[in-house]
Amino acid sequence: MALIVLIVLLALTACKDRSPVIVTRFTAFGTQVDVSLVGVGKEQAKQAADRIEQDFVYLERDWHAWEPGPMTRVNRLLASSEPFVAPPSMLPLVRLGKALEARSDGLFNPAIGHLMDLWGFHDDQLGSRPPPSPERIARLVKANPTMAQIDIEDLELRGHNPSLRLDFNAIAKSHAIDLSIRHLMEAGIDNALIKAGGHLRAIGDRAGQPWRIPIRRPNGSGVFAILPLRGNESVATIADYDRNFLFEGRLYHDVIDPRTGSPAQETRAVTVIHDDATTAAAAATALFIAGPTDWHRIAVNMGVRYVLLMDRQGRTHLNPGMAERLERVDDQDEIVLSEPLEIAAESSKTELK
Structure with a gap:
C-alpha cells in the first residue's frame, strides 16, 4: 500500500511540474514567427512575446533589402x-557578414544584392518570368562584389566596389532569433523556442521533453525525419521550395551561387544544427551552394558539427553525428554517410554583438 501511495504521489508531482507551452504567433520578414515559452505565466509570456515582436518589426525595417x-x-x-557613419543596427550584421563570408570560402556572400534583384527576388510577390540574360548575369559576376571590400573603422563603413549591394535576407531572421533568445535568457526564461520559417533556436526543453523538429522531404511535403533538441541549439533549413518561381516548367530558387550568378544546381535542401541561428543559416546557404561534392569541406571551415544535405539525385548526405541524432520516419531514401566532421575549436561559434 505504501508503495502504491508513493507511485501515485510521484505521478501527481510529475503532472504538476509539466508546465504548459504558451505559443504566440506574428508575421515578420515575410514569414510566420512562432514564439513558444515554457514555465512562465500568461502575463510574463505576453510581455516577452510583445517585446520579441517589436524587436522583429524594428529589425525587419532596418534590414529590409529593397524597401x-x-x-x-x-x-x-x-x-x-x-566613408560614412552606419546605423547602429547595421554594424553587427556587416561584421558578421564579413566573418561568415570568409569562413564559407565566399559561398555565403551578402554583397550580391544586385544579382538577387536581377533575378527578381527583391519583389514581394514572385510570379512566372523569364530568367535574366546570360550577359547581364556575367557582368555582375565579373564585378565580383564581396564583403571583404567593405572596411569597418569604429562606427564608419566604406565600400571599395560600386557593385556592392547588401542583402542579408538569408540570415536576417536568424540573427533576430538569436537576439530575441538572448533577451529571453536575460529575463530568466530558460525554456523556449523561436521559429521563423525554416530557421529556429531552442533553449531548455518542452515541459520535460526535448523539442522535436520535423525535417521535411525535398519536395516540401511529408516528413523525412524527426530531430530532437535539448539545451541550446539552432536549426536552419534552406530548400529550393522556400522562395522560387517557375518559368516554362523549370524552377528557379533564390539560393544564388556567387560564382555563377545563378541558382545553385546540385542541391534540393540542407539542414544544419549549430549553437547560434545566424551561423546555422549562413552555413546552410553555403553548403547548399557547395553541393554534394564539397559540403563537407565548407562545414569544417564554418565549424558545423551536424549536416543533412539532400541532392538532386535523390540521395541524402549525412555526417555520422547527424545520423545518430535523427529519428527516421522511413528507410526508403538512399543514405550517403560522410567522414566525421572534425571541427577546429576556434571556428565553432560566431560572436554575436
Whole structure:
C-alpha cells in the first residue's frame, strides 16, 4: 500500500511540474514567427512575446533589402566609396557578414544584392518570368562584389566596389532569433523556442521533453525525419521550395551561387544544427551552394558539427553525428554517410554583438 501511495504521489508531482507551452504567433520578414515559452505565466509570456515582436518589426525595417530604409541608404553610400557613419543596427550584421563570408570560402556572400534583384527576388510577390540574360548575369559576376571590400573603422563603413549591394535576407531572421533568445535568457526564461520559417533556436526543453523538429522531404511535403533538441541549439533549413518561381516548367530558387550568378544546381535542401541561428543559416546557404561534392569541406571551415544535405539525385548526405541524432520516419531514401566532421575549436561559434 505504501508503495502504491508513493507511485501515485510521484505521478501527481510529475503532472504538476509539466508546465504548459504558451505559443504566440506574428508575421515578420515575410514569414510566420512562432514564439513558444515554457514555465512562465500568461502575463510574463505576453510581455516577452510583445517585446520579441517589436524587436522583429524594428529589425525587419532596418534590414529590409529593397524597401526604403537604413539598408537602402547604406547600399547607396557603399557604392559611393566614401566613408560614412552606419546605423547602429547595421554594424553587427556587416561584421558578421564579413566573418561568415570568409569562413564559407565566399559561398555565403551578402554583397550580391544586385544579382538577387536581377533575378527578381527583391519583389514581394514572385510570379512566372523569364530568367535574366546570360550577359547581364556575367557582368555582375565579373564585378565580383564581396564583403571583404567593405572596411569597418569604429562606427564608419566604406565600400571599395560600386557593385556592392547588401542583402542579408538569408540570415536576417536568424540573427533576430538569436537576439530575441538572448533577451529571453536575460529575463530568466530558460525554456523556449523561436521559429521563423525554416530557421529556429531552442533553449531548455518542452515541459520535460526535448523539442522535436520535423525535417521535411525535398519536395516540401511529408516528413523525412524527426530531430530532437535539448539545451541550446539552432536549426536552419534552406530548400529550393522556400522562395522560387517557375518559368516554362523549370524552377528557379533564390539560393544564388556567387560564382555563377545563378541558382545553385546540385542541391534540393540542407539542414544544419549549430549553437547560434545566424551561423546555422549562413552555413546552410553555403553548403547548399557547395553541393554534394564539397559540403563537407565548407562545414569544417564554418565549424558545423551536424549536416543533412539532400541532392538532386535523390540521395541524402549525412555526417555520422547527424545520423545518430535523427529519428527516421522511413528507410526508403538512399543514405550517403560522410567522414566525421572534425571541427577546429576556434571556428565553432560566431560572436554575436
